[in-house]
Amino acid sequence: MGYAAPSSALHGKRILLGVTGSIAAYKSAVLARELQRRGAIVRVIMTPGAIEFIAPLTLSTLTDHPVYSDFTENKDSGEWTNHVDLGLWGDVFLVAPATANTLSAFVQGSCDNFLQAVHLSSRCPVCVAPAMDLDMFAHQATQSNLATLANRGVGIIEPDSGLLASGLEGKGRMLEPAAIADWLEIWFYERAPLKGKRVLLTAGPTQEPIDSVRFIGNHSSGKMGFALARALVQQGAEVHLISGPVQLNDPAGVASIRRVQTAEEMMIAARENFHTYDIAIATAAVADARPKQRSFTKLHRNELPEVIALEPTPDILAHWGEQKKAHQTVIGFALETDDGVASAMSKLKRKNLDFIVLNSTADRGAGFGTDTNQITIFDPNGKAHKFELKSKTEVAQDIVQHLLNYLTL
Ligand SMILES: Cc1cc2nc3c(=O)[nH]c(=O)nc-3n(C[C@H](O)[C@H](O)[C@H](O)COP(=O)(O)O)c2cc1C
Missing domain, CATH: 3.40.50.10300 (CoaB-like)
Incomplete structure (x- = not known):
């Protein structure tokens, strides 16, 4: 999809978009499209939980590429997806939405699903956009996990405050796709190798x-x-x-x-x-x-x-x-x-x-x-x-x- 504004810092960037099992997963479709509109090349990885919320077909159609969610591509032939190659491919691993569960798995270094395996094998920087109910977000465990990840250099895309899917109001809403793309653009720009030259x-x-x-x-x-x-x-x-x-x-x-x-x-x-x-x-x-x-x-x-x-x-x-x-x-x-x-x-x-x-x-x-x-x-x-x-x-x-x-x- 070559309709990018050439000045975008996302132009030509390879983005591994990780989608996890939050109600906000439906926004990933708009996010994938927005990243591509700005010139990024997007490959999607979903957790089994995410598939409950949005069909891989939606994301594979939008990105014009199969979605990765399992270690094996073809169970009969034993063909498997190389999570190491995928981890090396990306310029950034953006997990949006990131559930409380996946944040905890990242902290622990768990490898229970394909997305977590890519996380462990990726050499590129990781950014997460937490999305959850206000109490889950405010919980000491989640806050401590986020602090640990931030300490490791993971980019934290702070959620918004507002009406949540639960009907409650507070902090925990994933940022809107355009705002995540803006955040990522600034993030790339600040790391751009010729910045200040x-x-x-x-x-x-x-x-x-x-x-x-x-x-x-x-x-x-x-x-x-x-x-x-x-x-x-x-x-x-x-x-x-x-x-x-x-x-x-x-x-x-x-x-x-x-x-x-x-x-x-x-x-x-x-x-x-x-x-x-x-x-x-x-x-x-x-x-x-x-x-x-x-x-x-x-x-x-x-x-x-x-x-x-x-x-x-x-x-x-x-x-x-x-x-x-x-x-x-x-x-x-x-x-x-x-x-x-x-x-x-x-x-x-x-x-x-x-x-x-x-x-x-x-x-x-x-x-x-x-x-x-x-x-x-x-x-x-x-x-x-x-x-x-x-x-x-x-x-x-x-x-x-x-x-x-x-x-x-
Ligand atoms: C309707 C529904 C909505 C959910 N929304 C969220 C959410 O916004 N954030 C979150 O952290 N967990 C949410 N969960 C719980 C996760 O789906 C659950 O923890 C799951 O194990 C996450 O797996 P994953 O992190 O591997 O995708 C929700 C569960 C249900 C049933």
Whole structure:
């Protein structure tokens, strides 16, 4: 279900949704849908108790995937579900609703049902949204279990106060699905690996005027840079984008976007407060040269020069490389028409980059204008990381992952 707002911190997150035997289990259907609407991939695990309240068919239909509730998939053949694999798959194990019984089982480390087995084998963080009657919630045993789980790092999504299924009024109602999704979004955002990092990113082409209507330009669409902006935002970065003329909407969630036309304008924006950024990434296809002279009115046919003399434009990437301090990371892109390895390596060294992303128009589906790209990332020691042909969104995620690995070296 690909209808997510790309700025959501849940975008692309793998959520194991555990459902237990509370009357609030009916809300899990809406929760699964809400998480998916925000771009998460959801797999559902139910306790036998939960199945009394909501049919697995509802959740499997909504998530377009079978629901897990038993150790064995096919009792006749002995086929079993691997709870360990499932535990490793998730970015988070969200148990909503979480019954008093399951909270107690988590504290004890019980393994009496499939959901509890996944809990014990999951390496990802666990979050629970308790749902129960007010007295069950207030009971010392439940409160002590919640305190123990919180101490172990489990995220506790505090229930609401209000009318309960029992007819009583008090604290114990599971938060509404949208509020749980909001809570999880903030939770992910606060753990996002690039949180607090300021990123300066250039994208798109530049246009170097010949006269008031003509320019020297290139075919860069800006798609790769904009996809990278979104991928960086998803990892919590504060992204400041400088874009040449492109036909693209502002990527959601960027802190600022400056639209410029020429290499000179891009350079002015790129130098500004450069020292305040942690990471600078140059995806823009900046013109290397511009006409020495330009006309501010349209040149008529008979006025056009036979030869247009060119002069070099300012080199943004070289400037960043020169100015770079120890805390800063500078990443360049190289678009080549041959295999490009030698020129990419030379650019990496000359411009003092931390790594360089090479794409070659010689590769089918790579380069300008396309929705796909095929890249190789080169480290300063010459090590090459080659990637398959992928959508620019996926390529952007690969680059951000490489950046994260680089920063934690
Ligand atoms: C109608 C009904 C509603 C229930 N609602 C809740 C509830 O909201 N919270 C809770 O902790 N237990 C509730 N229970 C009790 C649990 O279903 C019971 O403790 C069960 O063993 C939980 O199993 P599980 O944690 O493995 O899903 C309810 C039971 C019934 C019959």
